[in-house]
Amino acid sequence: MQLRHIIGWIAMLLISTSFSFADFPSSANAQDASDMETKEVEVFLNDLFHTRSKHLAGTSVNLEKDYDLGSSSGRHALNIQKIRATYLHAWADHRSMAVVDAQSKVRIGRMKFTGNQVKLTLGHSQQIAYTYHDTPSKMNWFGLGTWHVMTLTKKDNRWVVAKEWFLDPLEENPKKIPAGVLPPSPSDRSIPSGKQYNRQRAVDYANKYAGLAWGAGNEGKYNRKYKNYNHLGGDCTNFASQALGDPEEGGGLKMRGPWRYHYPNGGTRTWVQTDSFKHFLLNSGYGTVIARGHFGDLTQRTDKRPYGAIGELVSGDLIAHVMHNDVDHFSIVTGFDDHGYPLVNSHTADRYKAPFDLGWDDETQYLFIHIRD
Numbered sequence: 001m002q003l004r005h006i007i008g009w010i011a012m013l014l015i016s017t018s019f020s021f022a023d024f025p026s027s028a029n030a031q032d033a034s035d036m037e038t039k040e041v042e043v044f045l046n047d048l049f050h051t052r053s054k055h056l057a058g059t060s061v062n063l064e065k066d067y068d069l070g071s072s073s074g075r076h077a078l079n080i081q082k083i084r085a086t087y088l089h090a091w092a093d094h095r096s097m098a099v100v101d102a103q104s105k106v107r108i109g110r111m112k113f114t115g116n117q118v119k120l121t122l123g124h125s126q127q128i129a130y131t132y133h134d135t136p137s138k139m140n141w142f143g144l145g146t147w148h149v150m151t152l153t154k155k156d157n158r159w160v161v162a163k164e165w166f167l168d169p170l171e172e173n174p175k176k177i178p179a180g181v182l183p184p185s186p187s188d189r190s191i192p193s194g195k196q197y198n199r200q201r202a203v204d205y206a207n208k209y210a211g212l213a214w215g216a217g218n219e220g221k222y223n224r225k226y227k228n229y230n231h232l233g234g235d236c237t238n239f240a241s242q243a244l245g246d247p248e249e250g251g252g253l254k255m256r257g258p259w260r261y262h263y264p265n266g267g268t269r270t271w272v273q274t275d276s277f278k279h280f281l282l283n284s285g286y287g288t289v290i291a292r293g294h295f296g297d298l299t300q301r302t303d304k305r306p307y308g309a310i311g312e313l314v315s316g317d318l319i320a321h322v323m324h325n326d327v328d329h330f331s332i333v334t335g336f337d338d339h340g341y342p343l344v345n346s347h348t349a350d351r352y353k354a355p356f357d358l359g360w361d362d363e364t365q366y367l368f369i370h371i372r373d
Helices: 003-018 035-056 072-094 199-208 236-245 274-284
Strands: 097-114 117-132 135-155 158-166 287-293 318-323 326-336 342-346 350-355 365-371
Touching (some): 035 097, 035 117, 035 158, 072 097, 072 158, 097 135, 117 158, 199 326, 236 342, 274 287, 274 318, 274 326
Antiparallel strands (some): 097 117, 135 350, 287 365, 318 326, 342 350
């Protein structure tokens, strides 16, 4: 697991002991605060994330005014926003795209006021729209969802960001974007039906329960039938297992052997842990390897694979993101954009129909796993 993710899990664990994200309780429950102060913070946060979205889309805005530039943590929070915008546009340019719009929705959780500071939790749903250079009139979009813990300070009679933590799906070095050209897409992208695995239901499940990601269903909430493992190391594998194996709404792949969820207590190691899940899929016969490699390897066209290995993915398949020979993350393929780019849903940093390599560097390898129908 990457060091930044380990740090993130520690932070998430600390967060979970102090605040509850589950239902986003109304900020009307703010402690030791007047209604006017609470309203001021709400207005500031909505304006802040709107400004950030404009910046992310490439609009020239004054980000600095919303941060405590007198503190190192405030400057760090500002720098994170600048780096993520730089990365996103660099990634899009590598993929012959242009980011054309971004929208935000925030759900403000608990606030705790102390003097001229307020500590709070917040959920952020982000929509990012892009076009391809050769088809600028056709807009594609994807959704992201992130949990934030923030400290705001009041300076010169206005609120500014003094500290912020969130697990960022765009946290990557813009100089380490892998090279590779997306090959032509197969003409048939229909979802096949099978006897043991219902792909369409697996995709529908992943779309419904993609959490805070813009576009997801269920009012931004996970399926409460299952335990949330975000504060225990990450929920991505638990979510992939749910999409494949939920007997009521998901793909209905039969639980067997070590791959099981014990309602309401939780999943087995094979259900929730990345490498155990991968080994089970491949050893049980439920899954077969399409290909493994870096982005450039998987997009390479050959006589045997005129659409590249990437062209053999179908909705309902899985992608394992491999770092240093360990599976770091799982996502489920939920569709393709108008150029055939595989789009995925996942948990932890929530994603809804997001390009599968977004937020991963040139050291990442991908394991494409076809789930047998």
